[in-house]
Amino acid sequence: MVTLSHAWNKLFPALWPMCVCAFFLLTFGHSQTDTTRIINYTDKIILKANVDTRSDVILYKNREDGSRLHLLPNNRYRLFLSLDYEFIGVSIGVVPKFLGANSDEDLKGTSSFTDYRFRFFLGKWVQSLTYSNVKGYYVRNTRDFVPDWTKGTNPYLQFEGLGNTLYGMSTSYVFNPDFSYRNIVYQNEWQRKSSGSLVASLYYDYTLFRLKEESVDAVEKFFNVRLAPSYYYTFVLHDNWFLSGNISPSLGIKTSRYEIRTDTPPEVEKNTYFTKNLAGGINLGFSSEKVIFGINLNFSADWYNEDDASNVETDQFYGLLYFGYRFEPPKGIKKLFHSKD
Template identity: 40%
Template sequence: MKITFTFILLNLCIFISAQNDSINDKVISYDDKIILRLNLDTNVDDYVISSKELNIKPRLELNNQINTSFGLDYKIISATVSFAPHFFPGNNNNLKGKSSFTSYNFRFFPKNIIQTLSYKNSKGYYISNTQDFVSNWQKGKDPYLTFPNLRIQSFGGSTSYIFNKDFSLKAIYYQKEWQKKSSGSFIPSLNYEYLIFSDNQNSVKSREHQLNLSFDAGYYYNYVITKHINIAPFAFAGLGKKWSSYKSDVTKDEREKQNYFTQNFGAGIHLGYNSERLFFGSKFNYSGNHYDDNGSNILQNNFYVLLFFGYRLDPPSKVKKVYEKFQDKIPVL
């Protein structure tokens, strides 16, 4: 984990030393505004395991269908916190066990680079295709097979570079800008993630550590339909490397170590409305990660719909003064 954090911080130090480029006349900047954002999404990971020896594929999912995120942006800094409220329909199905989910994201925008750092914590999974494992199982009546103690923690980040200075990825994902004319860009991304899987089944504890590194190449296009409406499709694909270390009470002090090559892919589309103050829209995203583990194909799917609503307001004078003081001491802000 220390290696991962060092790697991430090293990337951040390299890129944060550069200040933002001045915005050209093809992009409107809202960096001088405080941006408040509310997201509702179905961004829940699921894991599918297929084996050459078995005809059934267990599918692990969280007992959450809707997540809520609150975001706050000002100047070069952007932060978001996400969680899954239990009072939302689909987040409290008693037959699927208890689940919890939280995530924190921080973003920085030096020059043509977008730097993201994140932490995710999820616990409590169930097998959504329990009918393949339990005979006479009835959906809606019988409980699902569950892993209530399965916990997945993720420490990660990504560094993306935008080749076309007339294209604004911040206008699509963070609403920190608005693009006046249609434009697209090739965007490569370096992704890094450190995961900890831990479980306790029948008093048998197990833990797995994973380090994932990948490089994706994607293309994004922002089609500006009117002065206030845009549509932005995108697609990406890439390759990576995964290192895994597994230990349980059964293996005692022995660790099972493996490494794999991974394939990453995804696509999506953004629909948005923007004005000087108010903005809202939706996103449809799909991403996948695939690798082979000694004859078993592991596929992590992530398809979700996101609705976002936001408002920009002028910062209070005290906030501006405090930021200016920090900016005097830390010029990159």
């Protein structure tokens, strides 16, 4: 079976030099900006709803005996509601019941999901802050551990006390002034002419992965840093329609501190890992002065070797639908942001 991690190992030697070349071309190849290429709507309030199928999948693999542990939260869909105005944006993510979330709770158990994101637009720079919490996982490959298990009849093995909490930040810089990164990621700009750009991003986060089940109380704390030289391109298909694509290989460092808490002094283990990531996707969208909507197809994979015999991997392929509306801000809000004008 070919996984995204195998594809990454083959693609990365070619992708990295291409991104470096794009860096020099875009840095030294543009002397002025064609302002007709991009229309900025930061003076409008933008309300948007996203629905996606992404899950926090965790895959542990032992290369010596071929065994696997595939953990998955019982969240079929996620809903994000966002608001953007001027240089700031905020979004809230939940798992709503009316979208069929937490389906088959009697078989897969219950899961919870909460996500808060803030973003700040400072010229070519984009800064984001994220808090995310997921709790409650089930073992997708339960049959590997319970041979007489029957799908649809017997409950999956479950870890209701297993949780993943992330405090993250990212800093991105867009090199080409004729390309709108915000058009395809945040929809607070409108790309009118086809263009592409290298977008350099630095991701850094602190993650707590905790298991608390009966007599077991273990927590692993991670600090992750990775650098991603992404490339984006937007094809303007019509006055209002566009098709965009992106590819993003990245490398990083992950440090961990693992603690097993018992009545005796906790057992502590520290490690440092070298991480790899490959992400990308395509976006078909519609943009006008007031209405925006579109569909995204994305993939993401990251992995690292936990030791000589095992590795941790996350492969995801998911879809996203979004719909948004732009409108004039109330006078009070407009006055608050432009009190010095």
